[in-house]
Amino acid sequence: MERRLAIKQILFLAGGMALLPSCLRDTGKSSIALQTIDVSLDQEHLLADISETIIPETKTPGAKSLNLHLFAIKMLDDCYAKEDQELFFKGLDALQDRSEAQFSRSFQKLTVPEREQLLLAIEKDEQAEPAIKKFYDIIKSKTIEGYLSSKYVMTNLVVWELVPGRWNPYYAVKSA
Amino acid sequence: MSNINIDSQKTNTYDVIVIGSGISGGWAAKEFTEKGFKTLVLERGRDVQHIKDYPTTNMYPYEFDHRGQMPLAVQQENPIASRCYIFREDAAHFVVKDNEHPYQQEKPFDWIRGYQVGGKSLLWARQTQRWSDLDFEGPARDGFAVDWPIRYADIAPWYSYAERFAGIAGNKDGLQELPDGEFLPGFPLNAVEDHFKGVLNKKYPNRHVISARCAHLSKPNQIHLDQGRAKCQNRTLCQRGCPFGGYFSSNASTLPWAAKTGNLTMRPNSVVESIIYDDKKGKATGVRVIDANSKQEMEFYAKIIFVNAAALNTNLILLNSKSDRFPNGLGNDNGQLGKFVAFHNYSARISAEYDGLLQWSTDGRNPAGGGYLPRFRNLHKQETDFKRGYAAGFSARRSVNRDSSGVGAALKDNLVKTPLGPWQVGSHMMGETIPKAENFVNLSKDKKDAWGVPLLNISVDYDENDRLMKKDYIEQLSEMFTEAGFKNIKVNDSSQAPGLDIHEMGGARMGHDPKTSILNKWNQVHACKNVFVTDGACMTSTSTQNPSLTYMALTARAVDYAVKSINKYEI
Numbered sequence: 001m002e003r004r005l006a007i008k009q010i011l012f013l014a015g016g017m018a019l020l021p022s023c024l025r026d027t028g029k030s031s032i033a034l035q036t037i038d039v040s041l042d043q044e045h046l047l048a049d050i051s052e053t054i055i056p057e058t059k060t061p062g063a064k065s066l067n068l069h070l071f072a073i074k075m076l077d078d079c080y081a082k083e084d085q086e087l088f089f090k091g092l093d094a095l096q097d098r099s100e101a102q103f104s105r106s107f108q109k110l111t112v113p114e115r116e117q118l119l120l121a122i123e124k125d126e127q128a129e130p131a132i133k134k135f136y137d138i139i140k141s142k143t144i145e146g147y148l149s150s151k152y153v154m155t156n157l158v159v160w161e162l163v164p165g166r167w168n169p170y171y172a173v174k175s176a
Numbered sequence: 177m178s179n180i181n182i183d184s185q186k187t188n189t190y191d192v193i194v195i196g197s198g199i200s201g202g203w204a205a206k207e208f209t210e211k212g213f214k215t216l217v218l219e220r221g222r223d224v225q226h227i228k229d230y231p232t233t234n235m236y237p238y239e240f241d242h243r244g245q246m247p248l249a250v251q252q253e254n255p256i257a258s259r260c261y262i263f264r265e266d267a268a269h270f271v272v273k274d275n276e277h278p279y280q281q282e283k284p285f286d287w288i289r290g291y292q293v294g295g296k297s298l299l300w301a302r303q304t305q306r307w308s309d310l311d312f313e314g315p316a317r318d319g320f321a322v323d324w325p326i327r328y329a330d331i332a333p334w335y336s337y338a339e340r341f342a343g344i345a346g347n348k349d350g351l352q353e354l355p356d357g358e359f360l361p362g363f364p365l366n367a368v369e370d371h372f373k374g375v376l377n378k379k380y381p382n383r384h385v386i387s388a389r390c391a392h393l394s395k396p397n398q399i400h401l402d403q404g405r406a407k408c409q410n411r412t413l414c415q416r417g418c419p420f421g422g423y424f425s426s427n428a429s430t431l432p433w434a435a436k437t438g439n440l441t442m443r444p445n446s447v448v449e450s451i452i453y454d455d456k457k458g459k460a461t462g463v464r465v466i467d468a469n470s471k472q473e474m475e476f477y478a479k480i481i482f483v484n485a486a487a488l489n490t491n492l493i494l495l496n497s498k499s500d501r502f503p504n505g506l507g508n509d510n511g512q513l514g515k516f517v518a519f520h521n522y523s524a525r526i527s528a529e530y531d532g533l534l535q536w537s538t539d540g541r542n543p544a545g546g547g548y549l550p551r552f553r554n555l556h557k558q559e560t561d562f563k564r565g566y567a568a569g570f571s572a573r574r575s576v577n578r579d580s581s582g583v584g585a586a587l588k589d590n591l592v593k594t595p596l597g598p599w600q601v602g603s604h605m606m607g608e609t610i611p612k613a614e615n616f617v618n619l620s621k622d623k624k625d626a627w628g629v630p631l632l633n634i635s636v637d638y639d640e641n642d643r644l645m646k647k648d649y650i651e652q653l654s655e656m657f658t659e660a661g662f663k664n665i666k667v668n669d670s671s672q673a674p675g676l677d678i679h680e681m682g683g684a685r686m687g688h689d690p691k692t693s694i695l696n697k698w699n700q701v702h703a704c705k706n707v708f709v710t711d712g713a714c715m716t717s718t719s720t721q722n723p724s725l726t727y728m729a730l731t732a733r734a735v736d737y738a739v740k741s742i743n744k745y746e747i
Contacts (some may be wrong), residue, residue, distance in 0.1 A: 035249075054583045055591075062588070078247040112584075119583045145581055146579060148591060149237045157592040164410045166540035169366035173537045173574075173596060 019070055032070055034077045037085050043092065047073065049108055050095075051143045053115040061152055063143055071146035072139055084134060091135020095122070098132070177185040185477060190216040190441065193463055193478040195448050195493065198295025200711040200727040201427030201484035202434075203338070204515045207735035209526045216441045216476055217431075220468060220485075221291030223444040224270075226404075226427045230417030232266045240265040241266075259676055260288045262299050264714035267415040271297050280620050282635035284673035285682075287488065293444050294427035296678065297414050297724075302391045304344050305548070305567075306335050310555055311719035314608075318554075318563050321516060321611045322687040324716045325697035328355065334729035334736075342728060343400050343437065345408075345544060346389030354386070354550040354721075360394045362387040363544040366460050367536035367571035368599045373547065375660040383552045383656070385570055386545040391424035391725075403429050412541040423543070429490060442465040445469050447627045451481055451506050451707060453499040459706045459747070460506070464625040480706050480738055480747065484731070487712030488517070491683035492619050492632045494694075494709075507684070507694050507701035514683050515616040518718045521566070521607030521642050522677040523670050526653045528662035530572070530599040537574040537596055546571025550610075551720045553648065562644035566607040567720035568653065575600045601662055605649045608720050609674075610641055611682050636674050679723055681715035699734040706747045 019032045030039035039047075051063035051072060063069060077086055095118070099107040103114055110118065122128055122136045147153060154160040191213040201217060208215045223229070238242055244264045244461045251258040263271050272289040279287055290296040309328040315321040321496045332355070339358040347362035365373060365387055373385035392408040393400050404426055405421030414423050421428035434440040445468035452475065454461045462477035483490045491514050496505035505513045544586065553565030577597035579590040620631040650667050657665050674680075687693025690702035699714050701707040710731040712723060741747045 014543070055588050056585055058585050058588060060243060060588075074244075075242060078249070079242055079245055081248060116584050123582070140583075144591060145243060147588075149243050151236065151238045153592065154238060158594060162234060162236060162411065162413075166538040167363055167367075167410050167542045168539040169364045170533060171537045171539035173534075 006036070018075060019067075030073065032074065034073070035074075036082075037077050037089075039073055043089075044069065044073065046092070046096075046107060047139065049115070050119070050139055053112065053119055054140055054143045055147050056086045056112070060157070063147070066147065066150050066152060068146040068150070072142035075142050075145075076138060084138070087131045087134040088138055089135075090131035091133070094129065094132040095135065098122070188475060189216045189477040191218070191478060192480045192482065193218065193476055194482045194484055195463065196295060196484035196486060196489075196711065197293045197426055197431060197442070198290070198484065198486055198711070199297040199300070199426060199724045200731045201295070201482070202297060202430035203728050203731040204482040204710065204735055205434040205440055206341075206430040207732055208739075209437040210630075211435040211739050212437075212439065212733075213739075214439050214441070215434065216443060216478065217434075217442045218446040218463065218465060218476070219293050219295075219442070219447055220447045220539065221293065221295075221444060223442070224292045224294050224427055226421065226432060227417070227419050227423075230419065231269070233413070233416045233419050235266065235416075237439070244646050254275070256286050257288065259286050259672070260678070262288075264413050266413070267299065270415070270417075277625065278623075279631050280623065280633040282633060283637045285634040285636050286673045286675035287634065288675065288678045289489075293431065293442065294425055297425040298417055298427060300425075300678075300724060301545075301722065302414065302543070303545075303722040304339075304389050304391050305550070305720055305721040306348075306357055307331070307721055307726055308353050308355050310353050310551075311717070311721070312499060313627065314564060314719065315717050318558065320563065321717050322685065322689065322692050324652055325686050325688045325693075330697070331726070331729050331733065334733040335725065337732055338725065338728035340397075341399060342391050342429065342725075343393045343405075344389055344725070345392045345394040347387050349384065349386045351386070351550060353552075353555055355668060356741065357389070360392075360397070362389070362390070363394060363542050365547055366538050366542075366572055367533045367600075368601060369547045369570065371530075372570060372572070372601070372656075372660050376549075376656060379659055380552070380656070381715075382555065383549065383551055385547040388546060388548040388569070390544040392543045393422055402430075403433055405429065408543055409743065410541045410543055412543050414543070447629065448485065449473070449491055449496065449627070449629055451483070451497040452477075453497065453501055453506060453704065455499060455501050456596050458501075460704055466629070468627065471627060473526070480708070482671075482731075482734075483707065483709045483713070484711045487680045487683065487715075488617055488632060488634070489648070490618070490709055490711055490713035491517075492629070492686060495617075495619050496630060502703070506707065507703050509703050510691050512613075512685075512692065513694055514618050515613045516611035516685055517615045517617055517680060517682045518609045518611040519636065519674045519681065520677040520679040520718060521609055521638065521646060521674075522605060522679075523638075523642075523672050524605040524646050524649055525602060525668040525670070526650065526657065526665065527600065527602040527668070528657050528665040529575075530601055530660070530662045532661060534596070535598065545569065549603075553645075560644075560648060562641045562648065563610055564608040564645070565720065566605050566645060566649050568603045568605055568649065570601070570603045572599050572601040574598075601657070602609070605646065605653075606644050606677075606720050606722075607642060607649065608718050610639070611685070611717060612639070617683060634675075636680075638674065666739055679712070679718065681712040681718050681723060684709050684713040685716045686714050688714060698737040699730055700737070705741075708734050708738060
């Protein structure tokens with residue numbers, strides 16, 4: 001039991017899901033074990049900042065404390081085709097380029113409103129190049145998916161029931 | 177065989193051998209053991225004990241690494257399994273992986289299998305409708321296949337018998353085409369499902385929407401509690417295995433019941449290579465088994481053999497059971513074994529929106545899944561340019577209009593708001609297909625599996641009747657949806673291969689005449705009276721109903737007959 005507890009403490013909980021830490025990790029490598037992609041620690045921190053911009057800490061936990069960026073990385077690693085993964089990293093670089101071009105600073109040196117402004121501009125840019133578009137689609141949709149299916153949200157905000165024990169086919173609601 | 181000594185023959189001898197532990201095998205085991213017969217159940221897959229071996233059953237969505245989605249590498253390794261809706265993180269361990277059990281496809285056929293104790297009874301959609309004489313008389317009336325050797329009156333008491341034990345939720349709807357049964361309370365329709373039902377009642381006299389009938393304990397009786405099962409808790413996580421035994425599976429119901437009698441011997445990891453036929457005795461004497469793990473070959477003996485390996489694997493075993501008397505497979509004097517395979521055409525869906533009845537939503541979950549439209553085409557006479565017809569599922573649910581635009585605190589707030597949107601409605605087609613000699617399975621001439629058993633070669637396809645029927649489904653459902661005021665109607669004419677319906681049937685069909693069928697009216701091999709087939713392989717035609725309830729009833733009926741025959745020294 002002691003050992004199990006110890007293992008539990010070194011697992012990363014991404015929205016409630018346990019991720020294995022990367023063993024014998026090189027300095028500069030992502031903190032979780034990955035199969036198909038390489039993510040540097042710098043990239044991981046950048047992704048954390050981007051996820052945190054999408055779902056910030058307010059009175060309730062945000063992306064970083066829920067490790068949603070790690071969930072997004074895990075999904076990118078296991079559930080996306082190689083070409084999407086390549087577009088993702090190209091798009092991540094392109095995002096830094098945009099930050100430099102627009103603010104003469106890297107994304108991490110931006111203020112929160114500047115970060116939001118930058119991401120919103122990508123979201124609204126119908127002419128955005130495929131890489132940055134794909135990057136944004138993945139990081140945003142996975143951050144949201146990780147958030148909505150996180151233990152925090154599923155037990156506190158939009159409760160998911162394992163055992164509903166009921167079926168009410170006529171549940172009165174306010175008409176829209 | 178001379179190299180097997182008398183002792184091992186004794187220890188390997190039972191009264192009955194049942195091949196397969198899925199829905200029909202579980203029933204055979206229950207019936208025989210209850211009647212005092214020492215019964216060996218052979219299951220090719222691993223053991224799955226009720227509750228104990230449902231590893232995901234109590235997991236929350238966030239406990240799955242990919243929130244349910246299968247990793248891309250697994251999908252790429254398993255293109256067939258990946259097309260099945262069950263093959264997700266919570267239940268993929270109950271689905272056969274493509275590479276582990278290859279087969280040959282002369283034409284595309286997605287063969288979905290569950291190799292474990294309980295088979296696909298753990299995974300089934302649990303829809304249970306009786307057949308009526310409109311179904312049993314179909315081939316004779318419409319001139320295809322051969323006449324069913326039974327009618328509704330032959331099976332009706334056995335439907336009742338199976339329903340009482342399994343526990344079927346449904347309403348007495350009073351429809352000739354879908355006879356009522358021994359029901360537990362049905363799961364009621366919601367506002368829009370009722371609305372659609374009302375519209376059909378008014379505009380189409382012979383079209384009905386009923387609460388889907390399903391094998392769930394909406395209100396268990398003592399017989400269900402005695403099985404160790406409890407009321408369905410509306411989890412709708414059934415494919416994981418239910419810790420309450422809320423739905424019927426071999427694992428929760430028939431197998432533990434059989435075990436309690438003390439007459440059951442369960443042997444998982446037992447690949448049946450063939451049935452042993454003794455030319456001198458003129459009957460089958462046992463089965464040849466390859467241990468799935470050690471690959472050691474062994475034999476088991478019994479007076480009666482029930483083949484319940486699931487439709488296509490039952491064909492495989494019979495085809496591979498060659499002897500001097502049956503050089504082309506057990507019971508295959510007429511060369512028809514493996515032919516006249518059919519399935520259900522599930523290749524069309526239709527969806528739409530409805531912006532009425534917005535004062536209602538639903539709460540909790542409906543394990544029945546919603547409504548069911550029994551077949552209405554060509555019911556009493558031929559009316560269309562295609563033979564037979566289709567049943568359809570129908571369900572409605574309120575959508576959630578979640579605003580996920582933008583980023584930051586506003587987005588975060590919006591995400592946890594769940595403003596209700598319009599109703600989403602959907603239907604899927606369940607079409608009868610016509611059994612034909614051209615739709616067949618046979619044994620690969622040169623390829624064998626890891627246990628030395630020939631691979632199954634499958635050659636099954638849609639035909640013109642299926643295409644015309646699908647066109648009609650799309651037209652009729654679109655029209656009915658329009659009548660009901662549904663908007664934004666979208667048709668999904670999928671090109672899914674046969675097989676994905678997981679309702680493959682036939683190959684060893686029942687019939688009156690040994691010249692044109694493999695089994696008689698008691699599911700008994702015409703030419704080998706102590707072998708019975710009561711799974712999907714026995715089906716003469718498919719009708720539109722989900723078939724499992726019929727397998728349960730046919731199995732109980734066949735066991736009853738077999739036992740009476742033994743007692744009269746007839747087999």
